Amino acid sequence: MLMRSLVLFLARRGGLRRWMEGSPLAGRLTSRFVAGGSLEEALRVACALNSERLLVTLDRLGENVTSLDQAAASLQAYLEALELISAASIQATISIKPTQFGMNLSEHACRANVAALAEKARRLGTGVELDMESHEYVDRTLRLAVDLQHRFHCIRVAVQAYLYRSEKDVEQLCAAGVPVRLCKGAYLEPRSVAYPRKRDVDANYLRLAHLLLAAGFDPAFATHDQRMISAIQNHVRQRGIGPAGFEFQMLYGIRRDLQRELARQGWRVRLYVPYGAAWYPYFMRRLAERPANILFLLRNLMRR
Ligand code: FDA
Secondary structure (H helix, E strand, O other): OHHHHHHHHHOOOHHHHHHHHHOOOHHHHHOOOOOOOOHHHHHHHHHHHHHOOOEEEEEEOOOOOOOHHHHHHHHHHHHHHHHHHHHOOOOEEEEEOHHHHOOOOOHHHHHHHHHHHHHHHHHOOOOEEEOOOOHHHHHHHHHHHHHHHHHHOOEEEEEEOOEOOHHHHHHHHHHHOOOEEEEOOOOOOOOOOEOOOHHHHHHHHHHHHHHHHHHOOOOEEEOOOHHHHHHHHHHHHHHOOOHHHOEEEEEOOOOHHHHHHHHHOOOOEEEEEEEOOOOHHHHHHHHHHOHHHHHHHHHHHHOO
16 A cells, blocks of 8 residues: 555656656566557557457547647647547547646636547547546546537546545436446545545445446446456346446556456457557556556566
C-alpha cells in the first residue's frame, strides 16, 4: 500500500516525468504496456489483435493539458485516428481522458471538443469511451457522458469501484441509458472518497457488476482479476445472459494469457491499447498496481 502511494505520488512529479519521457531507455521500459510512439504503430498492433479475435480501444496518451491549443491538438490527433481506424476496417473504439480535451481548463470547451469527436465516431460506426480520472473530475465527466450519449449514442464511461459514490452513479447512468466500463480505480485517492482496503473495493466491484448486468446497457468489465472474471461468468451463466450482452476489457500487455483464453472460449474481449509519447503517468499507474512491475523496471534498467 505504501509502495502504491509512493509510485502514484511520483506519477504527479513534472520534473521526473520530463526526464523519464526524454530518456533513450524509454522504449525498452514502456514497450510492455505501450503499443508504440505513433498512431501507425498502434494501428499495426490493433490489426494484429483483431486477427486474434480481440477487439481494441485505442488511447492516445496524454492528460491534464495546460492550454486549449493542446486540447485542440488532441482532438485533431483523435480525429485522424478515427479516420484511419475506419479506412483500415479495424474493430476499435477510442478511449479519451476528459482532461486531455481541456476539462481541467473549461468544461464548455471540453464538451465542444469531445462532441466533435463523438459526432465523427458515430458517423464512422464506432464509439468513444471516456476514462475516469481522479475524483475531482467525476461530476463533470458524468455530465459530459450523459449529454453526449443522448446526442450521439456512441459513448461509454468508466466508473471506479473504489469510490463510495459509484453505486449511485451506476444507478443514474443505467437510468439515463449510458453504457459503463467498470474498473477498480487507479488514482491516489483519500479515504474520505474511496475505500482504502482492497477487499472492500473488490466487494463493491462485484456489487456494481451485478447492478450493471441487471439494468445496464452493454456494460464492460475492465479487470485482470481472475476472481472478478469468474464471479461474473458464474453470474451470467446462472441468469442466461450470453456473451453478446457485455464485454471484458483488459490493458494491453497485462495478463496476455488470460486475454487470449477468454477470447478463445468465445467471450467478447476488448484490449485498451495506449500509444504516444506522453506515457509517464500511465506507466506509473501500471507500476503502482503491481509491486512486481517495479522489479521488472529495475531489472531492465540494470541491463542497459
Ligand atoms: P487487481 O489490481 O486486483 O489485479 C488483479 C491481477 O491482475 C493481479 O494479481 C495481476 O495478476 C494482474 N494485474 C493487474 N494490474 C497489473 C499490472 N499493472 N501489471 C501486471 N499485472 C497486473 N482506472 C481508472 O481509474 N480509470 C479508468 O478509466 C480506467 N480504465 C481502465 C480500462 C481498462 C480496460 C482496464 C483493464 C483498467 C482500467 N483502469 C482504469 C485501471 C483499473 O482501475 C485498475 O487500476 C487496474 O485494472 C488493476 O486492477 P484489476 O481490476 O486488474 O485488479
